[in-house]
Amino acid sequence: MSYLSLENLSITFPTENGPLMVLDDVCLKISKGEFISLIGHSGCGKSTVLNIVAGLLQATQGGVLLEGREVNDPGPDRAVVFQNHSLLPWLTVYENVRLAVDRVFAKSKSKVERHAWTLHNLALVHMDHALQRRPAEISGGMKQRVGIARALAMQPKVLLMDEPFGALDSLTRTHMQASLMEIQATLNNTVIMITHDVDEAVLLSDRIVMMSNGPQATVGEILHIDLPRPRDRVTLAADPTYNNYRAAVLQFLHERHAKPDVPSSKPEQSERPQLKLAKG
Amino acid sequence: MSKPSNNLINRSFRWLAHTTLMPLVALSLFLILWGALANHINTSLGKFPGPTQVWEQSEQLLREHQAERAREAAFYERQQQRNAETLKEDPHAEVTIRPYTGSPTFIDQILTSLLTVATGFIIASLIAIPIGVVCGMSAPLYQAFNPLIQLFKPVSPLAWLPLVTMVVSAVYVSDNPLFAKSFVTSAITVTLCCLWPTIINTTVGVASVDKDLLNVSRVLRLGWFTKTMKIVLPSAMPMIFTGLRLSLGIGWMVLIAAEMLAQNPGLGKFVWDEFQNGSSNSLARIMVAVFTIGFIGFLLDRSMLLLQRRVSWDKSAVLR
Numbered sequence: 001m002s003y004l005s006l007e008n009l010s011i012t013f014p015t016e017n018g019p020l021m022v023l024d025d026v027c028l029k030i031s032k033g034e035f036i037s038l039i040g041h042s043g044c045g046k047s048t049v050l051n052i053v054a055g056l057l058q059a060t061q062g063g064v065l066l067e068g069r070e071v072n073d074p075g076p077d078r079a080v081v082f083q084n085h086s087l088l089p090w091l092t093v094y095e096n097v098r099l100a101v102d103r104v105f106a107k108s109k110s111k112v113e114r115h116a117w118t119l120h121n122l123a124l125v126h127m128d129h130a131l132q133r134r135p136a137e138i139s140g141g142m143k144q145r146v147g148i149a150r151a152l153a154m155q156p157k158v159l160l161m162d163e164p165f166g167a168l169d170s171l172t173r174t175h176m177q178a179s180l181m182e183i184q185a186t187l188n189n190t191v192i193m194i195t196h197d198v199d200e201a202v203l204l205s206d207r208i209v210m211m212s213n214g215p216q217a218t219v220g221e222i223l224h225i226d227l228p229r230p231r232d233r234v235t236l237a238a239d240p241t242y243n244n245y246r247a248a249v250l251q252f253l254h255e256r257h258a259k260p261d262v263p264s265s266k267p268e269q270s271e272r273p274q275l276k277l278a279k280g
Numbered sequence: 281m282s283k284p285s286n287n288l289i290n291r292s293f294r295w296l297a298h299t300t301l302m303p304l305v306a307l308s309l310f311l312i313l314w315g316a317l318a319n320h321i322n323t324s325l326g327k328f329p330g331p332t333q334v335w336e337q338s339e340q341l342l343r344e345h346q347a348e349r350a351r352e353a354a355f356y357e358r359q360q361q362r363n364a365e366t367l368k369e370d371p372h373a374e375v376t377i378r379p380y381t382g383s384p385t386f387i388d389q390i391l392t393s394l395l396t397v398a399t400g401f402i403i404a405s406l407i408a409i410p411i412g413v414v415c416g417m418s419a420p421l422y423q424a425f426n427p428l429i430q431l432f433k434p435v436s437p438l439a440w441l442p443l444v445t446m447v448v449s450a451v452y453v454s455d456n457p458l459f460a461k462s463f464v465t466s467a468i469t470v471t472l473c474c475l476w477p478t479i480i481n482t483t484v485g486v487a488s489v490d491k492d493l494l495n496v497s498r499v500l501r502l503g504w505f506t507k508t509m510k511i512v513l514p515s516a517m518p519m520i521f522t523g524l525r526l527s528l529g530i531g532w533m534v535l536i537a538a539e540m541l542a543q544n545p546g547l548g549k550f551v552w553d554e555f556q557n558g559s560s561n562s563l564a565r566i567m568v569a570v571f572t573i574g575f576i577g578f579l580l581d582r583s584m585l586l587l588q589r590r591v592s593w594d595k596s597a598v599l600r
Contacts, residue, residue: 056495074498086492090514090593099510103500136594154500 002029003190004158008062009052011045022048024216025062028209030158033188037201039249040211040220041257046194049211050160053192054080066157076104079151081161085143087135087150094131097122097150104154121153122146124183141172145179152183161193165200174233177203185230198253202245203231210252221252329564334571337564345385352380386550386565390572393546396463397535397580400470401528408475408527409520412482413508416516422483429479437473437534441542444468462544469538470531477526485519486512514593521588528584532577547573 009026012019022045030036038046051057053064055074063070071078087096098118105114122128125145135143144164151159164180165173177200184191184204195201201208205225212220225245227236236242311331321328329337356377363375384392415422448465489512497507513520539548551569554562 054499056498074495075501076499078499080495080499082492082495084492086490086496088493088496088511088514091510100500103502103506134593 003032003034003067004030004053005065006030006049006053006062007065009049009059009064010061011048011052011057012060021216022214023052023059024218026218028219030190030192032190035184035191035204035206036193037205037208038192038194038211039196039198039201039208039253040217041213041253042196044211044214045217046211047162050080050162050192050194053158054078054160056080076100076154077157079154079156079159081144081147081151081159081164083163083166085135085140085147087143087146089135092132092134093122093127093138093146094118096135096146097153100150101153117153121149124152124186125149125179139172141168141176144168144176148180148183152187152189157190159189159191161191163194163196166196173197173200177233180204181230198246198249199233201249202227202242203233203236208245208249210249210257213257220257223248323563325558325563326560329567333561333564334567337561338568338571340561341386341565341568345387348382348385352382355380355382384545386568386572389545389547389550390576392463393535393539393548394576396466396539396544396546397470397528397532399463400467400535401474401531403467404471404474404527404531405478405524407471408478408523409482412479412520412523413486413512413516415479416483416486416489417508417512422487429476433476433480437469438537438541440472441465441469441538444472445542460545462542465542466535466538466544466546470535473534474527474531477530478520478523481519481523481526482516485516485523488519489515517592518588518594521584521592525581525584525588528580529577532573532580536573 006026006028009023010021011023012021014020026049028036038049040046048057052059053071055064055071055078058072063072065071066077087093088099091099098114101109101114101118101121105117109117119128119131122131125148127142127145127149130138130142135146138146144167148161148164151161165176168176181204183189193204202225208223208225209219210221210223211217223245227239227242227245315330315332318328318330359377363377366373366375411425415425445465448461448468452461452464493511493515494507497511502510535546536548536551538544539546540552541548543549543552547569551566554565554569
């Protein structure tokens with residue numbers, strides 16, 4: 001039995017033009033310690049898959065099994081690193097991570113241990129120099145590091161990352177990828193990461209899950225990346241195997257599943273109906 | 281002199297000009313225009329007061345206040361003297377001190393009004409913020425409350441005044457009341473109008489908390505209380521304060537009108553009394569009250585801003 005199993009996930013959102021099936025029969029089995037990338041065109045439902053695993057969305061059909069037990073609601077065992085970091089702007093770097101630590105280890109760790117664990121995780125992402133800064137006072141890359149530290153500090157069974165480096169400039173992104181590989185080498189977490197970046201997917205993943213275009217998106221192809229670790233981006237750049245993998249992903253994305261020219265409606269994430277209020 | 285320091289002087293001069301000189305110019309223009317126009321307005325109580333008369337009356341009001349205080353002190357001193365004499369003759373005699381019952385001065389009326397508006401505003405905030413938080417967090421509750429809020433929001437609290445007066449006189453019956461009935465009536469009227477802006481702005485602030493932050497709270501499985509304290513309230517704080525400032529501003533305006541209408545002690549009553557009094561100085565004294573009301577309203581708003589700065593996490597936010 002696999003560690004994490006996505007069993008025939010389908011999800012349908014009600015829209016003004018009738019129900020819209022975003023995911024159709026997504027199946028995926030993930031072993032412990034595996035690094036999976038989800039790649040696909042925007043609007044294909046990658047985030048929806050991630051949000052279902054996180055428990056933030058409920059699948060219409062099918063379900064998610066973690067260690068053989070169904071998960072229906074969000075919880076710290078499936079920590080999420082959000083694309084826009086989602087740090088609480090009124091708390092310092094330390095307090096943001098500490099909030100998660102206090103919540104998850106309220107009973108199992110003493111106050112001193114929780115303090116040490118917070119510092120340990122911030123040191124892991126090289127953010128221990130800015131403990132008392134607020135999110136507004138640090139760069140985008142640093143915010144994302146803190147977001148990762150917060151997720152890691154929950155000691156999750158699965159780490160879910162929704163385009164974690166999508167908002168960063170390319171130089172910062174390569175630094176972050178290197179950091180993530182370094183952390184992954186020590187902790188060997190089970191990771192599902194959404195990305196748009198082919199290089200990032202090949203560099204980091206054990207398997208790349210390529211999704212077909214939505215609506216009714218599903219798993220198109222799965223590519224095993226059989227490159228030895230630790231991987232180095234510079235040496236890999238000249239490696240023919242690495243380039244073959246890149247080519248395979250590019251081919252899938254741009255030849256077999258090219259985005260149609262017609263702009264499709266993209267209900268990638270269902271927005272809850274917002275309260276409409278008059279200001280005054 | 282070197283160039284950079286020259287620049288600095290230039291810049292500080294411009295800064296001074298912007299912050300001090302321009303307002304002074306506007307103020308002088310206003311005073312000149314007012315003085316000139318006032319001379320041409322003849323009322324049944326004489327000429328409309330110009331800046332000089334108003335200034336004189338403000339000094340006069342202060343003097344009256346000091347005189348009244350002196351009389352009060354003298355009154356108590358006389359009683360004490362008399363009591364001491366009585367006790368000397370008969371050590372078992374029962375002596376009492378009767379309270380002074382002079383008419384309230386301008387300063388007394390200001391203090392009464394401030395106390396009333398503060399009481400009404402604090403009660404309203406204590407009711408409105410929780411309602412706003414609950415409405416913002418729960419869409420069904422919002423749907424339930426919204427028609428009521430929309431119905432009562434546009435009602436002038438002065439329309440409530442007769443009802444409040446009657447209810448207070450019927451319900452607030454006590455031999456030894458802690459607060460005067462008029463005080464309770466005015467405070468409740470202020471409360472009634474301070475509720476709505478705070479409820480509405482708090483609801484909007486709470487309902488528009490970033491969805492990602494709420495997802496963080498769901499992933500962490502934060503309890504209701506922690507979620508409210510750590511995520512919802514800090515995030516809604518700027519909107520809550522917008523509501524509070526609107527409420528306080530409206531409350532202050534309404535209070536003056538309510539005091540005029542209900543003859544409850546306070547600045548409004550002072551204005552009304554002067555109007556009824558109809559002496560040649562009345563208009564100037566009313567003008568003093570007008571400026572006082574404006575200045576206090578301004579101070580109230582500033583103090584809310586200072587409070588917001590104290591409470592707000594975002595020290596860099598521009599508050600105006």
